[in-house]
Amino acid sequence: xxxxxxxxxxxxxxxxxxxxxxxxxxxxxxxxxxxxxxxxxxxxxxxxxxxxxxxxxxxxxxxxxxxxxxxxxxxxxxxxxxxxxxxxxxxxxxxxxxxxxxxxxxxxxxxxxxxxxxxxxxxxxxxxxxxxxxxxxxxxxxxxxxxxxxxxxxxxxxxxxxxxxxxxxxxxxxxxxxxxx
Ligand code: 5GP
Ligand code: MG
Numbered sequence: 001x002x003x004x005x006x007x008x009x010x011x012x013x014x015x016x017x018x019x020x021x022x023x024x025x026x027x028x029x030x031x032x033x034x035x036x037x038x039x040x041x042x043x044x045x046x047x048x049x050x051x052x053x054x055x056x057x058x059x060x061x062x063x064x065x066x067x068x069x070x071x072x073x074x075x076x077x078x079x080x081x082x083x084x085x086x087x088x089x090x091x092x093x094x095x096x097x098x099x100x101x102x103x104x105x106x107x108x109x110x111x112x113x114x115x116x117x118x119x120x121x122x123x124x125x126x127x128x129x130x131x132x133x134x135x136x137x138x139x140x141x142x143x144x145x146x147x148x149x150x151x152x153x154x155x156x157x158x159x160x161x162x163x164x165x166x167x168x169x170x171x172x173x174x175x176x177x178x179x180x181x
Contacts, residue, residue, distance in 0.1 A: 050105030
């Protein structure tokens with residue numbers, strides 16, 4: 001089992017790049033099927049930093065006309081979600097009347113997505129959907145329906161594939177889970 005050390009923590013590989021690619025393709029297939037023949041190009045809105053790798057992977061598998069833009073919000077420090085959006089940068093595109101598909105790396109408590117949803121609604125889009133690479137179903141207790149989920153994972157801290165531990169590990173092509181000592 002491949003293990004790595006980042007700062008004070010040891011992680012072991014839990015989802016390989018090949019498994020991620022398979023899940024991303026399956027998700028893209030669903031999104032493509034749902035948007036077949038749609039005549040209003042949706043706007044994908046990727047949430048930085050964590051979703052950058054997933055967004056790049058997903059968008060090249062989308063086969064209908066679409067736009068992509070990026071927003072940044074800070075709601076997470078270290079190992080636990082603080083549960084509130086403290087910063088939201090980059091909503092420069094006009095969102096009025098647009099069909100938006102948010103691209104997220106992971107939904108944990110859902111607090112981040114709930115706040116982002118509230119912020120987006122103030123811009124009067126026509127619709128908002130979400131595509132998330134990962135979901136921790138044991139933690140997520142919100143009513144908000146999650147439209148597209150590539151993979152479900154246990155309630156454990158992970159890094160890699162865009163996700164960080166104190167800024168490190170985003171470059172890892174696979175996903176690693178923290179090891180309990
Ligand atoms: P939520 O607000 O849904 O609790 O958390 C969402 C955000 O917390 C994600 O966008 C991500 O930045 C961060 N997050 C949640 N779980 C993990 C995790 O296991 N590892 C990392 N690196 N970040 C996580
Ligand atoms: Mg995120």
